[in-house]
Amino acid sequence: MPLDRRIFLQSGAAAVVALFHSRGASAPAGPGRPVLSFTAVPASLRDAVVVPPEYEWQLLYPWGTPTGIAGQPMPAFAPDGSNSAADQALQAGMHHDGMHFFPLAAPDRGLLVMNHEYTDEQLLHAGGGKEWTAEKVRKSLHAMGVSVIEVRLTRGGWRQVRPSPYARRVHGQTPMRIAGPAAGAVPMRTAANPAGDEVLGTFANCAMGVTPWGTYLTCEENFHGYFGGPKEAAKDATPAQRRYGTVPGSQWVEYWRFEERFDISRHPNEPHRFGWVVEIDPFDPVAQPVKRTALGRKRQESATCTLAKDGRVVVYMGDDARFEYIYKFVSHGKVSMAGDGARASANSRLLDEGTLYAARFDADGRGQWLELVHGRNGLDADSGFADQAEVLIHARLAADAVGATRMDRPEWIAVHPQTGEVYVTLTNNSQRGEPGKPAPDAANPRAGNLFGGILRWREDGGDAGSAGFGWDHFALAGDPAQAGSGAHYPSDDADVFGNPDGLHFDSGGLLWIQTDMSGQLIGKPPYASLGNNQMLCADPATGRIKRFLTAPSGSEVTGCVVTPDRRTLFVNIQHPGESRDDGSATPNSAWPDGTVPGSARPRSATLAIRRRDGAIVGT
Numbered sequence: 001m002p003l004d005r006r007i008f009l010q011s012g013a014a015a016v017v018a019l020f021h022s023r024g025a026s027a028p029a030g031p032g033r034p035v036l037s038f039t040a041v042p043a044s045l046r047d048a049v050v051v052p053p054e055y056e057w058q059l060l061y062p063w064g065t066p067t068g069i070a071g072q073p074m075p076a077f078a079p080d081g082s083n084s085a086a087d088q089a090l091q092a093g094m095h096h097d098g099m100h101f102f103p104l105a106a107p108d109r110g111l112l113v114m115n116h117e118y119t120d121e122q123l124l125h126a127g128g129g130k131e132w133t134a135e136k137v138r139k140s141l142h143a144m145g146v147s148v149i150e151v152r153l154t155r156g157g158w159r160q161v162r163p164s165p166y167a168r169r170v171h172g173q174t175p176m177r178i179a180g181p182a183a184g185a186v187p188m189r190t191a192a193n194p195a196g197d198e199v200l201g202t203f204a205n206c207a208m209g210v211t212p213w214g215t216y217l218t219c220e221e222n223f224h225g226y227f228g229g230p231k232e233a234a235k236d237a238t239p240a241q242r243r244y245g246t247v248p249g250s251q252w253v254e255y256w257r258f259e260e261r262f263d264i265s266r267h268p269n270e271p272h273r274f275g276w277v278v279e280i281d282p283f284d285p286v287a288q289p290v291k292r293t294a295l296g297r298k299r300q301e302s303a304t305c306t307l308a309k310d311g312r313v314v315v316y317m318g319d320d321a322r323f324e325y326i327y328k329f330v331s332h333g334k335v336s337m338a339g340d341g342a343r344a345s346a347n348s349r350l351l352d353e354g355t356l357y358a359a360r361f362d363a364d365g366r367g368q369w370l371e372l373v374h375g376r377n378g379l380d381a382d383s384g385f386a387d388q389a390e391v392l393i394h395a396r397l398a399a400d401a402v403g404a405t406r407m408d409r410p411e412w413i414a415v416h417p418q419t420g421e422v423y424v425t426l427t428n429n430s431q432r433g434e435p436g437k438p439a440p441d442a443a444n445p446r447a448g449n450l451f452g453g454i455l456r457w458r459e460d461g462g463d464a465g466s467a468g469f470g471w472d473h474f475a476l477a478g479d480p481a482q483a484g485s486g487a488h489y490p491s492d493d494a495d496v497f498g499n500p501d502g503l504h505f506d507s508g509g510l511l512w513i514q515t516d517m518s519g520q521l522i523g524k525p526p527y528a529s530l531g532n533n534q535m536l537c538a539d540p541a542t543g544r545i546k547r548f549l550t551a552p553s554g555s556e557v558t559g560c561v562v563t564p565d566r567r568t569l570f571v572n573i574q575h576p577g578e579s580r581d582d583g584s585a586t587p588n589s590a591w592p593d594g595t596v597p598g599s600a601r602p603r604s605a606t607l608a609i610r611r612r613d614g615a616i617v618g619t
Contacts, residue, residue, distance in 0.1 A: 004102075004104045004105050004283050035510070035539045035541075035542070035544070035618070035619065036510075036537060036539055036544050036546050036618065036619075037619055038052040038054055038055070038537075038546065038548065038618070038619065039052040039053055039054060040052070040495055040546040040547050040548070041547050041548065041549065041550055042531075042547070042550075043529065043530055043531030043532075043534070043547070043550065044531045044532055044550040045522070045523050045531050045532055045553070046532070046550070046552075046553075047552050047553040047576075047588075047589050047590075047591060047595075047597075048552055048591070049549065049550070049551060049552060049573065049591075049607065050549065050550045051548065051549050051609060052548065054611055054612055054613070055609055055610065055611055055612065055617075056609070056610060056612055057607045057608065057609045058157045058158065058607065058608050059592055059605055059606075059607065060112075060151065060158060060160060060570075060605065060606040060607065060608050061092050061096075061112070061114075061147070061149060061160060061605060061606045062077070062092065062592060062593075062603040062604065062605035062606075063077070063091075063092050063093065063094050063095075063096075063143075063603040063604050063605065064076075064077030064078070064083065064088075064091050064092060064603065065077060065091060065092045065160070066090060066091055066092075066162060067090055067091060067092065067147055067148075067149060067162075067167050067168070067169050068149060068150070068160060068161065068162030068163045068164050068167040069090060069163065069164075069167045069168060069169070069285075070163040070164060070165050070167065071163070072090055072163075073090060074090065074162060074163070075087035075090055075091060077091065077603075078126075079593070079600065079601060080126055081123065081124065081125055081126040081127075081601065082126045083139075084135070084139070085135055085136075085138035085139035085142055088139045088142040088143050089142040089169055089171060089173075090169065091169075092116070092147055093116025093142070093143045093144055093145055093147060093169070093171065094116055094117075094118070094119050094120060094123075094124060094143045094144070094604060095116055095117045095118050095119070095120070095574050095575050095604045096114050096115070096116060096117075096558075096559055096572035096573070096574055096604045096605065096606055097114070097115040097116070097117040097205065097206050097207065097208075097558050097559050097572060097574060098114065098115045098205070098206060098207040098208030098218070098219070098502075098558070098559050099112060099113065099114035099115070099208070099559035099560070099561050099570060099572055099606070100112075100113050100114075100208060100210050100216060100561050101561045101562075101563050101564075101568075101570060102214070102216075102282050102283070103563075103564055104150070106152075108152055108153035108154075109150065109151070109152045109153075109161070110150070110151060110152075110563070111148055111149070111150055111151075111166055111282050111283075112147075112148075112149050112150075112151050112570060112606065113146065113147070113148050113149075113208075113216045113280070113282045114146065114147050114559060114572065114606065115145075115146055115205035115206060115207075115208055115218050115219075115559070116143060116144050116145055116146065116147065116171075116205060116604075117144065117204060117205055117206050117221070117222075117574070118144060118203075118204060118222065119140045119143045119144060119253075120575065120578075121136070121140065121253065123587070123601050123602070124136075124139060124140060124143055125139065129253070132253070132254040132257060132258060133258065134258040134259070137253075137254075137255050137258045137259050138173070140172075140253065140255075141171060141172030141173050141201060141203065141255075142169075142171045142172065142173065143171075144171060144172050144202075144203035144204065144205060145169065145170045145171035145172060145174065145201070145202055145203060145205055145218075146169070146170040146171075146202070146205060146216070146218050146280060147168070147169055147170075148166055148167060148168040148169075148170075148280075148282050148285070149161075149164065149166075149167055150164035150166050150167060151608075153568070157608060157610070158568065158608040165285070166282065166283065166285055167285070168282075168285040170202060170218075170280060170289055171201060171202075171203070172200070172201035172202065172203040173200055173201050174200070174201055174202065174289065175198060175199075175200060175288065176198070176199055176200075176201070176202065176278065176288055176289040176290060176291060177197065177198060177288050177289070177290045177291070178196065178197050178198060178199055178273065178290075178291045178293060179197075179290050179291065179292060179293065179351075179352050180291075180292050180293035180294040180295075180351070180352040180353075180392070181293055181294055181352075181388045181389050181392055182272075182293035182294075182297075182389040182392050182393055183196065183197050183293060184196045184197050185387070185389035185390070185393070186389075187269055187272045187389070187390065187393050188269060188272055188273060188389070188393070189269060190261070190267055190269050190270055190273075191267065192261060196269075199273040199274075199291065200261070202218060202220055202274075202278045202289065202291075203220070203223065203226060203274075204220050204221045204222045204223045204225075204226065204274075205218045205219065205220060205221070205278075206219050206220075206221035206222075206300070206301055206320070207219050207221075207300075207301050207302040207303070207318075207411065207412050207502075208302075208303065209277070209302065209303030209304050209305050209315065210305060211279070211305055211313070211347070211351075212305060212307065212313060212335050212347075213335065213336075213346075213347040214281075214282075214283065215279050215280060215281050215282070216279070216280045216281075216282050217277050217278070217279055217280075217292075217303040217305070217315075218277070218278045218280060219277055219278075219300035219301055219302060219303055219317075220274050220275050220276055220277075220278065220300050221299045221300055221301055221320055222299055222320075223271065223274035223275050223299070224244055224245035224246045224250075224271065224275075224299070225245070225250075225251060225252035225253070226251065226252065226253055226255055226262060227246050227251060227255075227256065227262050227263075227264050227270065227271045228248060228249065228250070228251025228253075228254065228255065228256040228262060228263070228264065229248030229249065229251075229256050229263045229264045229265035229266070230248055230249065230265060231248060231249030232248075232249075233248035233249070233264070233265035234247050234248050234249045234250070236265075239397075240394050240397060241264070241268070241271075243394075243396055243397060244271065244275070244396065246264055246271040247264070248263075248264050248265050272297070272393050273291070274297075275297040275298055275299065275300055276291040276292060276293060276295065276297055276300065277291070277292050277295045277300055277303045277315070277317070277351075278290065278291050278292070279291075279292055279351065292351040292352060293352075293389075293392050293393075294329065294351060294352050294353065294354055294356065294392065295315060295317065295327075295329045295351065295356065295392075296317070296327055296329070296356045296372065296392050296395035297392060297393050297394070297395050298317070298319040298324065298325075298327070298395050298396055299319050299320050299321050299324070300317065300319070301317065301318040301319060301320035301410065301411045301412065302316065302317055302318050302411065302412050302413040302424075303315050303316075303317055304316045304317075304412075304413040304414060304415060304422075306415045306420070306464045307335065307464065308330060308463055308464045308465030309461075309462075309463045309464075309465065310334060310465065311334035311335050312330055312331045312332070312333065312334050312335070312354075312465055313330075313331045313335055313347075313350050313351070313354075314328060314329065314330050314331075314464040314465060315328070315329040315351070316328055316413040316415070316422060316424075317329070317413070318407075318410030318411050318412070318413060318424060319395075319396065319410060320409055320410065320411050320427070321409060322408070322409055322429045322431050322432075323406035323407070323408075323429070323431075323437070323438055324396065324399075324406065324407060324409070324410065325358045325359065325396070325399040325404045325405070325406065325407060325410070326358070326359040326404075326405075326407060326410045326413075326424060327356060327357060327358055327359070327372075327395070327399075328356075328357045328359070328369055329351075329354050329355070329356050329357070330354050330355050330357070330464075330465050331350045331351065331353065331354040332353045332354050332355070333349070333350050333353060333354075335347055335350065355371060355372075355373060356371075356372045356373075356391075356392065356395065357369035357370055357371055357372060358370050358372055358395075358398070358399035358402060358404035359404055359405060360403060360404050360405050361405045361441075361442065361443035361455075361471055362442070363441070363442040365442075365470055365471060365472060366468065366469070366470055366471075367457060367468065367469045367470070367471050368467065368468055368469075369466075369467050369468070369469070370399075370402040370403065370404055371402070372391055372392075372395060372398045372399065372402065373388065373391070374387055374388040374390075374391050377401070377402040378401055378402065379391050379398055379401055379402070383401055384397070385397075385398065405441065405443055405444075406438050406444075407426055407443065407444060408426040408427070408428060408429035408432060408444045408449050408452060408453075409426060409427040409428060409429055409452070410424055410425070410426055411424070411425045411426070411427050411500075411501050411502075411503075412424070412425050412501060412502050412503035412504075413425075413503065414503040414504055414505045414511065415464075415505065416505055416509060416511075416540065417505055417506075417507055417508075417509055418509050419458075419509075419540075420458070420459065420462050420464065421456050421457070421458050421540070422456060422457050422458075422459070423454055423455070423456045423474060423503060423505075423511065423540075424454070424455050424456070424503070425452065425453075425454055425500040425501055425502070425503050425513075426444070426449075426452050426453050426454070426455055426500075427452040427499050427500065427501055427516060428449055428450055428451060428452040428499050429444065429449045429452075430448055430449065430450055431448075432444060432446065432447050432448060432449045433447030433448060434448075443455060443471065445473075445476070445486070446476070446486045450478070450498070450526065450527075451476070451477040451478035451485065451487065451498040451499060452477050452498065452499050452500055453473060453474075453475050453476040453477050453500065454473070454474040454475045454477075454500055454503070454513070455471060455472075455473055455474065456471065456472060456473075456474045457469040457470060457471035457472075458470050458471075473488070474490060474540070475488065475489050475490060475494070475500075475545070476488040476489075477496070477497055477498050477499065477500055478496070478498055478526075479496050479498075479526070479529045479530065480496065481529070482526055482529075485526070489543070489545060490538075490540075490543025490545070491542065491543035491544050491545070493544065494538075494543065494544065494545035495536060495545055495546055495547040496529070496530065497513065497515050497530060497534060497536055497545075497547070498515060498517050498527055498530045499515050499516050499517045499518075499533075500513050500514070500515055500516075501514055501515060501516035501556065501558060502514030502516075502535075502557065502558040502559060502560055504560040504561060504562070506562035506566055506617075506618065507562070507564070507566065508566060508616070508618070509539075509540065509541070510537055510538070510539060510618045511537070511538040511539075511540055512535060512536070512537055512538075512548075512560045512562070512569075512618075513535065513536045513537070513538060513545070514533075514534075514535045514556075514557040514558050514559075514560055514571075515533045515534050515535075515536075515556075515557060516533060516556040516557075516558065517530065517533055519553075519554040519555075519575070519577075519578035519579035519588075520579050522553075522554070522579065531550060532550050532551050532552070532553060532555070533550075533551045533555060533556050533557050534547055534548075534549060534550045534551060534557060535547075535548050535549040535551075535557045535560065535571060536548055537618050548618075549571065549609075551573055551576075552573065552576040552577075552589050552591035552592075552602075553576065553577060553579070553588045553589040553591075553597075554575065554576055554577045554578035554579045554587065554588050554589050554602075555573050555574060555575055555576040555577070555578065555589065555591070555602075555604075556573075556574040556575060556578075557571065557572070557573065557574075558572050558574050559571065559572030559574075559606075560572075562617060562618075566616045566617060566618075567610060567611070567614060567615070567616060567617065568608055568609070568610050568617070569608075569609040569610075569617045569618075570606060570607070570608055570609075571606070571607045571609060572604065572605070572606050572607070573591070573592075573604060573605055573606075573607060574604045575602075575604060576589040576591040576592075576602040576603070576604065577589035577590070577591070577597065577602035586598045587601075587602050589602045590602055591603075592605055
């Protein structure tokens, strides 16, 4: 094992490996300091980042920044959008999302690995996105995916290391391998890849996860919007295509006109090769990424890893769409603690061999994990599943068949490092209870759910490999002062929020909550009192929730990770200036380069946040 991976396992993912040893224990959130003693910031509509006065933030790696790949050019960001597709392949992508910090051997150095979720074509291209060209398609594909950058802590704060032997961009044109039960299956085969075992690219990368052996898991969420075709072909769409949203004529972008593989009418199997969890080795810049099909295909949100009591790896996942499901994968094999040089290879097949489950939440506060296994629970040829590959490729349909609970947009999932409790954000579902739609239920209790909430469960026996669990609501978001909001928080003094999305536990057991209210709704009833999107910090032991950060206009707060020493909090600000509900082409923010909307192209970016006195964050 390379030294850098060993350091990561000792100080980073070791928390995951040690999790099942420490369940039931308690740990102080900040030795020698009260929990959540920072000054809460008020809700705000300012076009700025606001943090408590005891803290300071600095800007890292905004869209268009050179990635610092050794031996490659380092093109600077062109403020007029004139960077080429080739430039973009060597720069930070757009719309930073899920992220993790991997410590390196040298003190105060590490790798930041982050997702780039989607593209704003109006901002990405000098001429906007109205008229498509092959070059625009290439640039757009290069602006999504994943960045691996090296950072170091200096007297002046965190700085990017350029060049770095680790630096890498993985994007929509990067060759990658398909592994697991669906690899090679008929629905995965295409004209360009008759074997069904290789694919070009990953995109729509939203949440993420980290394995106990030190690799990064990126999740392909809204992949469906990038596939298209002539509208007249929509009449031939299959039920499965309609369920996944891959219907000709419904595309967000016009890739299909310039890159044939995105034309569903000609290559109907190509979308089957997206919507997966992709494993990337951040310590090896030439290692080929791998799509792990045993984890199921969906609008993939979160791939949070923990361990069963017997050492099997468990991965929790959500499917971020209205009335979709929460999933769990449990490996057949156990995590190997092999010595240096062997750990990664020893665990290379763990995510290919195991059982996928979907969750059913019962009204009595109990729940059950339902197997998605061919030949069980009615998943057979008679119900439309020829084999296990088809169960996984159409995991949504399999979850329908077994009777899993339809949820209100399940997104990020986080596991408490001491208790093992599992928390999931349910962002919203305005269609809950509408005619022809599922009615409210115990786990999703509000009709027309505008504000979302956070649900949690406890696996039976404290074992992540269990088949049953108990559940409750940690918070039902919204403003309790609004009549009929249905909002409820775990403490009377909790700061209110709406539409929780990102979720991260630090090693001290503090829960960091990030929100994603629509930019077109911010500041308007019934969201007016909530201000811009924000990040909050919660102490689950007391139920206290305090607002820690408010974000620039139109932006989402996402992608949160705390360093192993708990003295730096990395956070992503995504799509500042998103709202254009007045019909204007001008974003309502110029953050971070300008102060007046229209004075600069807004850019997603990473923040490094520290206490001014260098103490533990969250205290």
